Amino acid sequence: MNEVYAHAPRVVFRSLKEGEGGVLLHMRTGQYHGVNETGAYLWEKLDGSRTLDNIAADVTKDFTNPPEGLETLIQDFFSDLAERELVVSESTVDA
Amino acid sequence: MNSLGTCYGYDIHSTMELSYLRGGKGDRLHVSVVDVDHPVPDEEPLLEWLPTEHPFGAALWRLPTGLWQLWVDGVGWFRIDPQGLRIEVPVSTDLVRLEERIWGIPTLLCFLERGDLPLHAAAVEIDGKAVVLAAPGHAGKTTLAGACATAGFRVLSEDLTCIRFNDEHPSIIPGPAMIRLREDVSSHVKVPGNVLGTSEGRVHIGLDTANRGTCEPVPLAAVYLLNKTPEGIAIEPHSPVDALSDLWGLSFRVPTDEDRTRCFNGVVDLVSEVPVYDLYRPLTYATLPQVVRALEGSVLHA
Numbered sequence: 028m029n030e031v032y033a034h035a036p037r038v039v040f041r042s043l044k045e046g047e048g049g050v051l052l053h054m055r056t057g058q059y060h061g062v063n064e065t066g067a068y069l070w071e072k073l074d075g076s077r078t079l080d081n082i083a084a085d086v087t088k089d090f091t092n093p094p095e096g097l098e099t100l101i102q103d104f105f106s107d108l109a110e111r112e113l114v115v116s117e118s119t120v121d122a
Numbered sequence: 123m124n125s126l127g128t129c130y131g132y133d134i135h136s137t138m139e140l141s142y143l144r145g146g147k148g149d150r151l152h153v154s155v156v157d158v159d160h161p162v163p164d165e166e167p168l169l170e171w172l173p174t175e176h177p178f179g180a181a182l183w184r185l186p187t188g189l190w191q192l193w194v195d196g197v198g199w200f201r202i203d204p205q206g207l208r209i210e211v212p213v214s215t216d217l218v219r220l221e222e223r224i225w226g227i228p229t230l231l232c233f234l235e236r237g238d239l240p241l242h243a244a245a246v247e248i249d250g251k252a253v254v255l256a257a258p259g260h261a262g263k264t265t266l267a268g269a270c271a272t273a274g275f276r277v278l279s280e281d282l283t284c285i286r287f288n289d290e291h292p293s294i295i296p297g298p299a300m301i302r303l304r305e306d307v308s309s310h311v312k313v314p315g316n317v318l319g320t321s322e323g324r325v326h327i328g329l330d331t332a333n334r335g336t337c338e339p340v341p342l343a344a345v346y347l348l349n350k351t352p353e354g355i356a357i358e359p360h361s362p363v364d365a366l367s368d369l370w371g372l373s374f375r376v377p378t379d380e381d382r383t384r385c386f387n388g389v390v391d392l393v394s395e396v397p398v399y400d401l402y403r404p405l406t407y408a409t410l411p412q413v414v415r416a417l418e419g420s421v422l423h424a
Contacts, residue, residue, distance in 0.1 A: 039383050041390040043362050052386045054379045061363035
């Protein structure tokens with residue numbers, strides 16, 4: 028979990044009302060993508076320098092009952108966003 | 123030029139005879155007839171509406187001067203200056219059709235500059251609150267708006283709705299006081315007003331002048347997405363994320379990142395601040411009064 032992702036260029040994010048997550052719009056494709064509240068939290072944690080391990084540590088700290096298999100869920104979430112070209116892989120930080 | 127009345131919050135000054143205006147005040151918008159055959163701009167249009175997919179063909183350019191130039195098949199060239207609030211229109215003998223085109227893209231470009239959100243939808247006023255009736259073309263929104271007018275409610279816009287966010291709560295700025303019912307619909311739905319003509323398969327009606335009101339903003343209570351069902355009438359909440367998809371398809375934007383972002387933010391604001399419902403109803407004339415009553419009940423309890 029030492030990968031680093033960043034928001035892809037030409038992607039706009041807006042959060043919805045509390046509890047309703049957020050939406051992402053990819054300018055090039057014109058397609059939008061909905062994310063739930065946890066997805067919106069994870070999106071806002073990306074800054075292009077923090078590893079997925081760092082983000083998982085934040086989740087553990089900020090959520091009362093983080094789900095089991097948290098690391099896998101986070102990895103899958105960002106892999107899915109990467110496939111949709113909503114995030115880009117910046118680098119892999121050596122452990 | 124004289125002040126003739128208002129539309130989308132503008133005080134319209136023109137030498138033309140215009141049939142769809144409301145009362146009240148607004149920022150001055152000049153509409154003038156110009157007998158000039160503008161050359162086709164060298165660059166590709168920013169947007170194009172094909173007559174095979176839309177009621178009429180049209181193309182829109184942004185000129186280096188910042189003005190917009192619009193071609194409409196069968197009507198001619200329009201030039202729009204949204205900052206100077208001026209619209210130049212071609213000479214035409216069909217004044218009704220010409221006026222209807224003015225209250226489309228040309229005025230939309232002006233209120234877009236003002237910061238309002240255009241939506242391809244109808245809007246009516248019920249109990250002092252505005253409701254948006256949204257659906258793709260041929261889904262019955264004009265028929266339902268007409269039935270609302272028959273029931274005594276004010277039609278705020280028939281096809282292009284202007285939504286404002288810069289007040290405390292989103293509101294609708296009333297558009298032209300018109301409704302264009304399909305000819306077969308007009309024999310079943312009797313809208314109070316004057317028939318101004320019949321063309322393009324539609325009866326063009328100027329709404330009753332006594333009930334047009336002004337262009338003062340009307341607080342927006344809810345958005346209803348129209349759905350067809352074989353029988354029964356139901357109104358159910360629609361999730362904001364799913365509503366975004368529907369409303370995105372009904373919004374107007376030019377293909378630039380800046381305008382897509384503007385439009386995206388506007389639609390997200392809309393689904394964030396206003397409840398969105400699915401309105402399920404059969405597409406029958408007999409049930410229209412019940413649909414209007416269900417809509418009224420929903421708004422009164424909102």
